[in-house]
Amino acid sequence: MQNKIKLLHEQIQQGNFSALARGITLLENELPGYELLLYSLCNTDTTKVIGITGPPGAGKSTLVSSLLNYWLQENKKIAVIAVDPSSPFNYGALLGDRIRMNEYYTNPNIYIRSLASRGALGGLSAKIIEITDLAKEAKFDYVVVETVGVGQSEVEIAGLADCTIVTLVPEAGDEVQTLKSGIMEIADIFVVNKADRSDAQSLYHNLRMMTHEKANGMQETPVLKTVATQKDGVAELANAINIYLDTHKDMPEKRIHLLVEKSWQLIQAERMKNINKRSLIREMDVAIKYKDFNLYLFTKQFMQQSK
Ligand SMILES: Nc1nc2c(ncn2[C@@H]2O[C@H](COP(=O)(O)OP(=O)(O)O)[C@@H](O)[C@H]2O)c(=O)[nH]1
Numbered sequence: 055m056q057n058k059i060k061l062l063h064e065q066i067q068q069g070n071f072s073a074l075a076r077g078i079t080l081l082e083n084e085l086p087g088y089e090l091l092l093y094s095l096c097n098t099d100t101t102k103v104i105g106i107t108g109p110p111g112a113g114k115s116t117l118v119s120s121l122l123n124y125w126l127q128e129n130k131k132i133a134v135i136a137v138d139p140s141s142p143f144n145y146g147a148l149l150g151d152r153i154r155m156n157e158y159y160t161n162p163n164i165y166i167r168s169l170a171s172r173g174a175l176g177g178l179s180a181k182i183i184e185i186t187d188l189a190k191e192a193k194f195d196y197v198v199v200e201t202v203g204v205g206q207s208e209v210e211i212a213g214l215a216d217c218t219i220v221t222l223v224p225e226a227g228d229e230v231q232t233l234k235s236g237i238m239e240i241a242d243i244f245v246v247n248k249a250d251r252s253d254a255q256s257l258y259h260n261l262r263m264m265t266h267e268k269a270n271g272m273q274e275t276p277v278l279k280t281v282a283t284q285k286d287g288v289a290e291l292a293n294a295i296n297i298y299l300d301t302h303k304d305m306p307e308k309r310i311h312l313l314v315e316k317s318w319q320l321i322q323a324e325r326m327k328n329i330n331k332r333s334l335i336r337e338m339d340v341a342i343k344y345k346d347f348n349l350y351l352f353t354k355q356f357m358q359q360s361k
C-alpha cells in the first residue's frame with residue numbers, strides 16, 4: 055500500500071492529471087490509503103488557491119472560464135474545482151462556439167473537476183480542503199475553487215483560499231444590506247458581474263460605499279465590474295488577483311490564519327465522523343416514547359455510543 059501511494063503521489067507531483075483524478079477519488083471516498091496520501095503532502099505554497107463564491111447564476115462559472123482563457127495566454131497552469139449542485143460545470147454550454155469545452159478538458163495546462171456538495175442546499179464538499187491541498191501538489195499556478203454561496207460555505211471558502219472573490223449581480227442590489235456582515239468579512243475582491251445590466255451601476259456604487267466605510271482609512275477591498283460573457287473586465291480582475299496575492303504573500307499572520315481555519319474544519323469533520331443523522335432520527339424516534347425523555351441525556355448517550 056505504502057509503495058502504491060508513494061507512486062501515486064510522485065505521479066501527481068509530476069503533473070499527471072489521471073493520477074490526480076485517482077487521488078481525488080481516493081480522498082473523496084476515503085478509500086484505502088487516503089490517509090497515507092494526506093500525510094505525504096508537501097504543503098508547498100507556490101500554488102495559489104483562488105475561491106470564487108456568490109449566489110447561483112451570478113456568473114461564477116462564466117467568469118472562471120474567462121479567467122482560464124486569460125491565464126492560458128500567460129502560460130499558466132490551472133486547476134478548477136467546482137462545487138456546484140445547481141449548474142454542473144459545463145463550459146460548452148456556457149461559451150457556445152467561442153471556446154469548445156473540449157479545448158479546456160484536453161488542454162494540458164488545465165485540470166477540471168466537479169465535486170458533489172455536502173448538503174442538498176449546496177455548500178462545500180466535505181473533502182474540499184484535502185482535495186485542494188492534493189491539487190496543489192501538481193504545481194499549478196492557481197487552483198480555482200468555485201462554490202455557490204450559501205451561508206456557511208462562504209466562510210469556509212475564505213478559510214481555504216489565498217484570495218476570495220465574491221461575485222454579485224445587480225439583482226442582489228437590495229440584499230447588499232443583509233449580505234453585509236458575512237460577506238464583507240470574507241471578500242478580498244468584489245466582482246459586480248452582469249455589468250451590462252442597467253442596475254449594475256447602483257450595486258457597484260453601494261458596494262463601493264460599503265467597502266469605503268469598512269476600510270476606515272485602510273486599504274479598501276477592490277470592487278470590479280465585469281461582463282463575464284464578453285470577457286469585459288476579466289484582465290482587470292486577473293490583475294487585481296495578482297496584486298492581492300502579491301501584497302499578501304509573505305504574511306505569516308495570513309498563513310497561520312488559513313492553516314488554523316483548515317485545521318479547525320478538519321477537527322470538526324473528524325469529531326463528527328461517526329455522527330450520523332439518520333441513526334439520530336432512528337434513535338430519537340424510539341427515545342421520545344419514554345415519559346422521562348431528556349434531550350441532554352439522550353444526546354450524551356448518543357455521542358458516547360457513536361464513538
Ligand atoms: N447578461 C449577462 N449574462 C451573464 C454574464 N455572465 C454570465 N451570464 C449568464 O448567466 C447565467 C449563469 O451563469 P453561470 O456562469 O452558470 O453562473 P454560476 O451559477 O454563478 O456559475 C448564464 O446563462 C450566463 O451566460 C454577464 O456578464 N452578463
Ligand SMILES: [Mg+2]
Binds near residue numbers: 114115138141143200
Ligand atoms: Mg457555476
